[in-house]
Amino acid sequence: MLDSLPLSPKQVRSIAHATARINVWHGAIRSGKTIASLIAFLIAIAAAPSSGLIIIVGRSLQTxxxxxxxxxxxxxxFGPVARLVQHTRGATTAVILGRTVHLIGAADSRAEGRLRGLTACLAYVDEATLVPRGFWNQLLGRLSVPGARLFATTNPDNPGHWLRKEFINRxxxxxxxxxxxxxxxxxALDPKYVASLKAEYVGLWYRRFILGHWVQSEGAIYEMFxxxxxxxxxxxxxxxxxxxxxxYGTVNPFADLLIGLGADQRLYVVSEYRHDSRAARKQLTDAEYSAARRRWLAAVPHPQAGNVVGVRPEWTIVDPSAASFIEQLHRDNTPSVMPADNTVLDGIRGVAGLLAADRLRIHASCTGLIDELPGYSWDDEAAEKGEDKPIKLEDHSCDALRYGVRTTEALWRPHIPTLMEVAA
Known part of the structure; x- marks a missing residue:
């Protein structure tokens, strides 16, 4: 198996020396850490004692x-060894090298109960920084068979994260x-692919996902704006x-951004509807917001199309917590309503990459978004606790922007050049 893969000296050393109770591979994306850890895990399965369970842990069964x-x-x-890995999609067990392996999703603290009462001899944890702290502790406690080992991989996170402070650093x-x-x-990576990846990540994410550093978020989020x-x-x-x-907001501002794909292979925020109930001294109901949205879209002019007005976007993407407003849109027969993908860091990273590549532009009429972008900042107090979070202040249009960019990525990504292609 080792002869069929172009392994680096660092990968070989990690495989050979993964004999501790806890073994952690961490660093950049696509850096070879996962392949090295999986080879070490297969070797460990082949030598595992017959007593005790073998476990694979991840954020979800799908991951x-x-x-x-x-x-x-x-x-x-993995050559012929791959045929000895058997799994039916959706099943909570797999058979690897003849051993039954239990698959456990650990999305939140409730997952800890899935470990109660079991005894394990071997565990593999994917994306370890996303596993709840209590689950990790419980898992270590369950690895009680003599010689039991844990293998874990992760991308770097905030340097204050518990995995780094309480384990890697100790x-x-x-x-x-x-x-x-x-x-x-x-x-094993093609040099052109490496160069492209290096160009596509900027700021915080370049330092973490390319250099493999555990660095703290600080200052302006969209420093490239x-x-x-x-x-x-x-x-x-x-x-x-x-x-x-x-x-969506009632007391806080309600922000709606219209996003289109330009003929020049850029995303454009073409128009913005925004209602600030404090400034207007009037709160609107869900029905009033829905009607205001329809009037706004009906009056948006088509760029480069003379007097043509009125836009029907392919999707209406809504703050996932705004259940009542989503229901109102359905009652008003609004087509293609979708709760937003609210994975905050992935959304921010997507917007940052587009801004850095000059693949996202904003019409001057979108004053709410333009005013918010320079002040959209990381929360220092959260960073001290090992968390990456934006400050929840004056961020309503910024949130709408990342909702739209992240949720429609499958639609625009094939048409937007990468940073590497832009530079060329």
Missing amino acids: IERNVLDPLQDEAL QGDLDLRSWQFQLDDNP DAEQHVVRNIPHITRWLCDAID
């Missing part, structure tokens, strides 16, 4: 299948070994009206 089982079943990676005091990987540590560059008065022909994206 376990995607990040762990799919690679293990890839013959291009490996001299614990039966723990860890290996840090950078993108350049993976010899430049009003001179990103705010425009002229918009090209819009080839697709992707969505209007809504951050």
Whole structure:
């Protein structure tokens, strides 16, 4: 198996020395840490005692299948060994090298109950920083068979994260070994792909996902935003009206952004509807917001199309917590209403990448969004606790922007050049 893969010296060393009770591979994306950890895990399964369960843990069953089982079943990676990994999609067990392996999703603290009463000899944890702290503790307690081992992989997070502070940084005091990987540590990647990845990540995410550093979020989130560059008065022909994206508010401002794909292969925030009940001294009902949205969209002019007005976006994307407003939109026969993908960091990273590549521009009329972007900042108090969160203040249009960009990514991504292609 080792002969069929182009492994780096660091990968080989980590595989050979993964004999501690806790073994952690951490660092950049696509850096080879996962392949090294999976090879070590297969070797451990082959030598595991017959007593005690073997467990694979991930954020969900779907992430376990995607990040762990799919690679293990890839013959291009693992050759004939891949045929000894058997799993039915959706099942909570797999058979690997003849051993039954239990698959456990650990999305929140309730998952801890799934470990109660079991005894384990071997565990593999995917995306360890996303596992609840209590679950991790419970898992370690269940690894009670003599010689039991835990294997874990993760991308770097905030340096105050418990996994780094209480485990990786204390490996001299614990039966723990860890290996840090950078993108350049993976010899199997095409150099053009490496260069493209390096170009696509900026700021915080470059330092974490390319260099593999545990760094703290600080200062402005969209430090690459430049009003001179990103705010425009002229918009090209819009080839697709992707969505209007809504951050719902009654006491707080209600923000709705209309996002389209331009003929120049950029995303454009073409127009904005915003109602600030405090400034207007009037709160609107769900029905009034829905009617206001219809009037606004009906009056939006088509860029480069003369006197044509009125837009019907492909999707209406709504703050997922605004259940009553989503219901009102359905009652008003609004087509294609979708709760937003509210994965905050992924949404922010997508917007940041587009701004850095000059693939996202904003019409000058969208004053709410333009005013918010420069002040949209990381929360220092959350960072001290090991969490990456934006300050929840004056962020309503910024939230709507990441809702729209993140949720429609499958629609616009094939039409937007990567940063590498832009640079070329």
